[in-house]
Amino acid sequence: MTKWLCEKRQFRESWIQGLRSKEHMQISDGTIPGLYLRYSPGTNYIRFYLGCRIEFKHRNILIGKYGEITVQQAKDKAREMRWIWIQV
Numbered sequence: 001m002t003k004w005l006c007e008k009r010q011f012r013e014s015w016i017q018g019l020r021s022k023e024h025m026q027i028s029d030g031t032i033p034g035l036y037l038r039y040s041p042g043t044n045y046i047r048f049y050l051g052c053r054i055e056f057k058h059r060n061i062l063i064g065k066y067g068e069i070t071v072q073q074a075k076d077k078a079r080e081m082r083w084i085w086i087q088v
Contacts, residue, residue: 004038011037011071019046035078037066048074050081 004026046066
């Protein structure tokens, strides 16, 4: 099981571009509930996720991989997805 180093930090392109660590990291945005990124040191992949409850179970939904989508696109998609769940 992967052990994640967790912290909260407002997402900005500048520090995400330079994100490097020897540990797996999970960083919450803090401005959009449920939005977080995961960094894997072996691959240097950064992926955006939205955590939510669906049918009383916690789900982590992949929004996209950094580089394929920008930070702003990830935030916009997270807001859109949260709005849909509120309406259901």
